[in-house]
Amino acid sequence: MVFSRAKTYVVSVMSFPVIMVLVWMYLMMIQFYLVTISVNHDTVNLESISFSTYILFPLIGLLTDVYIGRYRAIMIGINLCFISWIITGILFILNSSYGGFMGQMWILPGSIINVIGYITFAANIIQYNVDQLIGASANELSTIIYWNIASYPTAWVLSDSLLLLDTVTADLLFIIATGVALSLILVSHSLFKHKLENVSQIKNPVKLIVRVLCYARKHKYPENRSALTYWEEEAPSRLDLGKDKYGGSFTEEEVEDVKTFFRMLPLFIAIVGFGSALFLWIPLGKAMNKSSVHYIIFKYDGAYQIVVLLLFFIYQFIIRGCCHRYIPSMLTRMGAGLVFALLGCITQLLVHIFASYDFLLIIRQILFGITCFLIYPTSLEFTVAQSPEYMRGMMVGLCYSSLGIGSIIAFMLLFLIKKWYYIITISCVFQLLILIAFVILAKRYKYRVRENEVNIVQIVDDHYQRYMEQEDEYEYQRHKVTLENETNYVIND
Incomplete structure (x- = not known):
């Protein structure tokens, strides 16, 4: 089983x-x-x-x-x-x-x-x-x-x-x-x-978002509202006024897609926090004077990459195979990743205070390996699952750009501030604030469930149409070769 x-x-x-x-x-x-x-x-x-x-x-x-x-x-x-x-x-x-x-x-x-x-x-x-x-x-x-x-x-x-x-x-x-x-x-x-x-x-997602926002700005009350909507307990929001059932010019799916975009956007702060903590690596001189293996592990964060790879195999082949019912939700995993990121920043502070540098740095890489595994693939999984099909490229790009913003924040701290204890202290406070904000946003987030995100019938039809065209091409080439062989046979006779 x-x-x-x-x-x-x-x-x-x-x-x-x-x-x-x-x-x-x-x-x-x-x-x-x-x-x-x-x-x-x-x-x-x-x-x-x-x-x-x-x-x-x-x-x-x-x-x-x-x-x-x-x-x-x-x-x-x-x-x-x-x-x-x-x-x-x-x-x-x-x-x-x-x-x-x-x-x-x-x-x-x-x-x-x-x-x-x-x-x-x-x-x-x-x-x-x-x-x-x-x-x-x-x-x-x-x-x-x-x-x-x-x-x-x-x-x-x-x-x-x-x-x-x-x-x-x-x-x-x-x-x-x-x-x-x-x-x-x-x-x-x-x-x-x-x-x-x-x-x-x-479909251009930016054009749709702008059109829905412009409609919401111009209309404060519904126009030509359907009689069935009067039985709803909650009053429609300004964005909801764009739905066709309230007299708007957009389908319900289009308006919900725009609302999902704005609900997902703040949650990318988890990736910003992860990126800022990951790239805030302050080297110590004595790690550079040892063996080559030591150089790889500490200067190039070799242990961090190995931890991420091991966690992937454990999760993919053991946890998902045996305990998939007990895997927490995507946002819960991302929140846990931010906790490990905060612990990693605190560990880096301890690295510069106490003498046992190697041991603490290994712990730091393990903590950030767990952070990466909990946040990076989970955020992409969350983005692909929740974003509409025609917004997927832009939303995955925003997910990646959040990591880029985090790296830029880390580089700015390293460039502008020279004292290591100021840099790490600011990083710890920043991680704590992001963790608090993410927990609040995650509790308020409403998962989007779609009954029919893409036109499966059309996709399958296109697939078989392409298959039939390839089969016709194959039959044509086969018939052509047969005719050439028969012609050569007649000429030889």
């Missing part, structure tokens, strides 16, 4: 398109972290810059859903990363052949292009993977989201092995591994792109 439940949550959703897109995610994350480690080792902190660019994700998601399409945006990101790999390889050869005349700057041009391609890819890949699950249940969506998020610690743990090598060998392996990862993505795409589901989105 236990294994059957685990199979229900883990294996049943893994159709071929889902697996292929998921492999793309892992390969892209591996190549990006390889670039990140190489640049961080040589020049600047590329990871910090990439997290700061997360504030652009809502705009990218909106443009993708309304104008470009998720499939095209993902392929643009992959091709940009492949171009960056070619540029980096050429500069590496030139720099090695002419005595290192570029110093460590040879990697920067390709890395900048790689970041642009990565953020274009990352802003759309989870939504696109969800698109491959036609008519999926909430459990199946949750499973695929967790498998996508697991690519981050997996790629980081694999990429950390480069730090144990000398600089020349690490750079060479970085170029080879990056090229192999991107080549595998492009080859699999060229072979199996016909199996992918491409859902077109045409």
Whole structure:
């Protein structure tokens, strides 16, 4: 029974398109972290810059859903990363052949292009993977989201092995591994792109939100109200006046979608708090003078990534398989994550007070690993589950941008304040305030339940129409080959 439940949550959703897109995610994350480690080792902190660019994700998601399409945006990101790999390889050869005349700057041009391609890819890949699950249940969506998020610690743990090598060998392996990862993505795409589901989105969520707000501003009372609405106990809000049953020009689903957008928006403060605490890492000098393994664990937060990866496997294969009935709600898990974030900030304060630095820093990484696992994938799960289909790209982008805002807050504290005890104290107070605000907002949040979020009939019809077109094309090509063979036979006779 236990294994059957685990199979229900883990294996049943893994159709071929889902697996292929998921492999793309892992390969892209591996190549990006390889670039990140190489640049961080040589020049600047590329990871910090990439997290700061997360504030652009809502705009990218909106443009993708309304104008470009998720499939095209993902392929643009992959091709940009492949171009960056070619540029980096050429500069590496030139720099090695002419005595290192570029110093460590040879990697920067390709890395900048790689970041642009990565953020274009990352802003759309989870939504696109969800698109491959036609008519999926909430459990199946949750499973695929967790498998996508697991690519981050997996790629980081694999990429950390480069730090144990000398600089020349690490750079060479970085170029080879990056090229192999991107080549595998492009080859699999060229072979199996016909199996992918491409859902077109045409409704602009920003335009709908603006129209509903403008209608609510201009109308204080209902117009041409339906007689059935007089039996309602509660008076309609200003936004509700836009519904067609109150004489408005919008359907009930459209108005409820706008209300859901404004209910979800404040809850993203949990991700802001997590991002600000995660990137507020103040190094101590004695951690930099020990063995390479020690260097990886403490400077690059290796223990933090390992904890996140272990928690993923425990949750996915044990907790969801055996104790799925006792898993708390999404908002409860996010609130618990903020508690661990506060404990992590307090632990960092203790790190600078007491002498047992290594032991406390390991505890800090464990606490932030638990925080990441409770907040990051759960927030994306909550966003995908609650946001309307045509708003999903923008809402997932807002979820990512909250992490970017948190990282910017942390960098500003580190830049503006020089005393470590002021920085950590402000961070602890900030985490406490966010925890209190989130608990209040979470208690007042009303979960959105939809009876028919997407037109399943239309999606299935499009799927089989595409299948029939492929079958007709196959029959045509087969008939053409048969005619050519018969013609050749007649000529030979």
